Amino acid sequence: MSTCDTKLHAGAPVAFDGSIKKASWWLHSVKVYFTVNTMVYNTDEKKVVTTLAYMTEGTASSWSDTFYQVCEGRSTKYGTWTDFEKEFQDMFVPADVSIVTLNKIQKLKQLQKSLTSYITESVRW
Numbered sequence: 001m002s003t004c005d006t007k008l009h010a011g012a013p014v015a016f017d018g019s020i021k022k023a024s025w026w027l028h029s030v031k032v033y034f035t036v037n038t039m040v041y042n043t044d045e046k047k048v049v050t051t052l053a054y055m056t057e058g059t060a061s062s063w064s065d066t067f068y069q070v071c072e073g074r075s076t077k078y079g080t081w082t083d084f085e086k087e088f089q090d091m092f093v094p095a096d097v098s099i100v101t102l103n104k105i106q107k108l109k110q111l112q113k114s115l116t117s118y119i120t121e122s123v124r125w
Contacts (some may be wrong), residue, residue, distance in 0.1 A: 011036060013033055013054045015055075017058035018055075018059030019092075020093070020094060027088060027093075030050075030051050030054065034050075044080045045077060048078040048079070048084045051084070063091055
């Protein structure tokens with residue numbers, strides 16, 4: 001009987017195009033996929049290479065190609081997953097993503113009022 005590792009294909013990440021709006025969500029989906037398939041993706045190299053393989057469109061494709069080229073000259077090849085994740089976030093996730101999100105929430109309107117005013121008035125009742 002074979003004891004080879006098998007992976008679950010459900011929830012496999014979709015191709016990433018480099019969209020800043022989707023970057024955090026996409027990276028999260030990749031990490032969930034690795035968590036579900038820990039028996040297969042059990043090294044940093046497997047995680048990095050697999051992630052790069054899903055970066056096939058737009059600016060993500062160019063970045064992925066450049067990353068591969070840079071890695072060819074490294075003794076540690078692809079480095080650690082933690083280092084890769086930081087490089088990915090530096091490239092595709094704005095540093096002020098929480099501020100941008102908060103600003104968007106504050107600009108939402110409820111019955112012609114700001115969300116903050118709406119919540120404040122609702123709490124008073």
